[in-house]
Every structure is written in C-alpha cells, then in structure tokens.
Amino acid sequence: DAKTTQPNSMESNEEEPVHLPCNHSTISGTDYIHWYRQLPSQGPEYVIHGLTSNVNNRMASLAIAEDRKSSTLILHRATLRDAAVYYCILRDVEETSGSRLTFGEGTQLTVNP
Amino acid sequence: KAGVTQTPRYLIKTRGQQVTLSCSPISGHRSVSWYQQTPGQGLQFLFEYFSETQRNKGNFPGRFSGRQFSNSRSEMNVSTLELGDSALYLCASSLHAADSYGYTFGSGTRLTVV
Numbered sequence: 655d656a657k658t659t660q661p662n663s664m665e666s667n668e669e670e671p672v673h674l675p676c677n678h679s680t681i682s683g684t685d686y687i688h689w690y691r692q693l694p695s696q697g698p699e700y701v702i703h704g705l706t707s708n709v710n711n712r713m714a715s716l717a718i719a720e721d722r723k724s725s726t727l728i729l730h731r732a733t734l735r736d737a738a739v740y741y742c743i744l745r746d747v748e749e750t751s752g753s754r755l756t757f758g759e760g761t762q763l764t765v766n767p
Numbered sequence: 768k769a770g771v772t773q774t775p776r777y778l779i780k781t782r783g784q785q786v787t788l789s790c791s792p793i794s795g796h797r798s799v800s801w802y803q804q805t806p807g808q809g810l811q812f813l814f815e816y817f818s819e820t821q822r823n824k825g826n827f828p829g830r831f832s833g834r835q836f837s838n839s840r841s842e843m844n845v846s847t848l849e850l851g852d853s854a855l856y857l858c859a860s861s862l863h864a865a866d867s868y869g870y871t872f873g874s875g876t877r878l879t880v881v
Contacts, residue, residue: 688869697857700869754800754823755870757810
C-alpha cells in the first residue's frame with residue numbers, strides 16, 4: 655500500500671475551520687483517498703473519500719491536489735465532538751485479492767472550547 | 768439500521784487460554800475485516816472474509832484465525848493467548864470485498880490477557 659504522511663497533532667478552537675493535511679506522494683492512479691476518524695473508546699468512523707475531484711458531505715470536505723500527491727480534510731466548524739485521531743488512508747479500488755485498510759499514526763486533533 | 772455489533776465488549780483471559788470474538792456486520796454487508804489495535808503498534812489488519820472465504824490476511828501468527836458464516840457473521844479465534852495479545856479487536860464490514868466505499872467499524876472487544 656502507498657504510504658501517507660500526516661502531522662502527529664493539531665489544535666483548533668471551537669467553531670473555527672480545521673484543515674488536516676495528508677501527503678501521499680507515491681499514490682497510484684487507482685488509489686482512492688479515504689479519511690477515517692477515531693473518537694476515544696470507539697472504533698474508527700468513515701469520514702469521506704475521493705479519487706480526483708474535491709468532495710463534500712455532511713461531515714467534511716476533501717480537497718485533493720491536482721497532482722493527487724496531497725489532500726486536505728476540511729472540517730468547516732470544529733466542535734468539541736470532533737476531537738479525535740484522523741487517519742488518511744489510500745485504498746486501491748482495483749485490488750482483486752481482497753482489501754485492507756493500512757492505518758498510519760494519524761493526526762490527533764484537539765479542539766479547544 | 769443496526770451497526771456492526773461486536774461481542775463481548777470486554778474480556779479477561781489468562782495466558783495460554785484461547786478466546787473467540789464475534790462480529791455481526793451490517794445487514795447486507797458481505798465483507799468482514801478484523802483489526803488489532805494496541806498503543807505500541809496502532810491499528811493492524813488481521814484478516815478479511817468475503818462470502819465465507821478468507822481473501823486477505825495480515826502478518827499475524829497462526830494462533831490468530833477466523834471464519835465467516837453463511838449469514839456473514841464472523842468470528843475470530845486466538846489460541847494460546849500471550850500477554851502481548853491484550854488489545855482492542857475491531858471488526859469492520861462493507862458491502863463488497865474491494866470497493867471504493869467506506870468500512871463501518873464496530874466498537875470493538877477489549878481483550879486483556881493476564
């Protein structure tokens with residue numbers, strides 16, 4: 655699996671936007687970019703995914719660089735409930751021998767009241 | 768709709784014993800994956816099942832095994848438990864074995880080996 659690089663930690667204030675970066679310089683053409691987050695004492699939660707175009711859903715937005723070597727997860731207005739570890743993961747959609755998620759260390763997001 | 772259900776939530780076992788964990792995926796989901804999470808190693812993939820067949824396996828010893836039933840429910844078994852097996856074991860389900868969409872995780876089973 656192609657590797658992703660994320661900052662270990664980031665801090666934000668409540669109700670402010672948060673931009674969580676992810677570098678994936680070895681991404682292949684069939685790799686989707688997925689973001690998951692893990693709140694304390696819970697399993698990971700799917701946030702958003704994309705291939706080439708920017709994506710929006712009710713939880714967040716995903717901005718993908720034109721060369722696809724980096725992406726940014728955007729939380730438009732952080733709340734205390736958004737404090738979690740955020741994982742950026744690449745998934746090869748054409749993998750035929752099954753599929754797995756390769757988690758890195760992720761970014762610990764702290765949201766200050 | 769009901770999420771991914773893992774049972775039990777907490778478990779304490781003694782070294783040398785064996786343990787079986789259960790996972791019920793979201794209705795209609797045919798792919799079930801298992802992950803181990805420890806403070807030192809983070810989240811690591813154990814194996815994936817699709818339509819009762821193991822399609823992918825992580826780098827874990829043979830003491831770790833699993834199976835999937837015809838109703839897509841899955842179990843994982845760890846034999847001859849070691850202290851290092853203490854971890855949060857997470858199950859995730861998705862519609863297909865390899866699609867571009869997301870997995871839904873359960874809340875996990877916290878296994879403590881003493």
